[in-house]
Amino acid sequence: MALGPALLSMASAAQVRSGSPGNVVISSANGLRACQRAMEVLRQGGDTLDAVIAGVNINEEDPEDNSVGYGGLPNEDGVVELDASVMHGPTRRAGSVAALRNIKYPSRVARLVMERSDHIMLVGEGALRFAKAHGFQEENLLTDKSRIAWLVWKANLRDSEGHSNWSDGLDAPVSKPSAQLRQMFPEVDESLLAWAVEVATRPPTGTITCLALNAKGEMSGVTTTSGLAWKIPGRVGDSPIIGAGLYVDQEVGAAGSTGRGEENIRTVGAHTIVENMRHGMPPKEACLDVLKRISRNYDQDLTRLARFDIVFYALRKDGAYASASLWSGRRQREAVSTRKFAVNDGGESRLEDCAFLYERK
């Protein structure tokens, strides 16, 4: 005899309950505080989506996180454009926004798209109007720090003669580009200028993805970002693409991503990871499989692959979790720093090492 839908859903809820290990939150490495806050919400019995959004709001409002929300590095016009997506496991719903300007909390707007519209994704002007209709205030998201980095990037765009429209004119006294920068920004201290040169010449990746499981076996996720620095206005990365930057199926698990979104969109990484777990792969192998697909898109050409990195995060419904990156770490000047991700399973948040496909020498 076939089970009716009500019995089936009771059966699957019981399976989820019996397999649940308690509350677990994971995120990208910039999410130690986000995981902590999300765990506090879960401990108080809060919803998993409330938890992860409360967590990433910390990064969205932090001017020192230059990859998310307020203070994010801008597009090539000097305008901060934000992407975000949310998925709520219990109701199987999703929402997202892309190329949203002037609103500090794109994750909250993505949630409103999910809850207060009959759509899943809003972009650009339409997303902004929707946010304002729901009471969000417009504000300038470009901090002085990010503005200086953008100006340094502009000054570094030179023709084959070494000329830049955005630095000293041809008639200026001859000086080295580094001295020109010093003259252009006399009020900026050395360390800020050095950082601006670093991000202008080697645009960093960032983003925060945060995934949560509660003791009832419910799961949700969020990914929020200012996207790639210096992007073409209107460029949309993987973060707001349901299935690429985020995917949740609470009968299986959740996955998210940070890093070069273009590679993730081509492999629909988060959905592929969840499907891999559905078919029995542990979280680490599920992430590594997608990284191998990305590598295959470049015929395993390590020289071209070395130009970017991408990191996946996976949390299974039984609380098993992992993160894996294409490269073992990031080169920062001489040293390679190991890639990490953040975890909170009830105590203090901690960083754990990511697995990786290739070792950065």
Ligand code: ASP
């Ligand atoms: N994944 C983001 C994007 O491609 C960027 C990042 O993680 O830094 O927009």
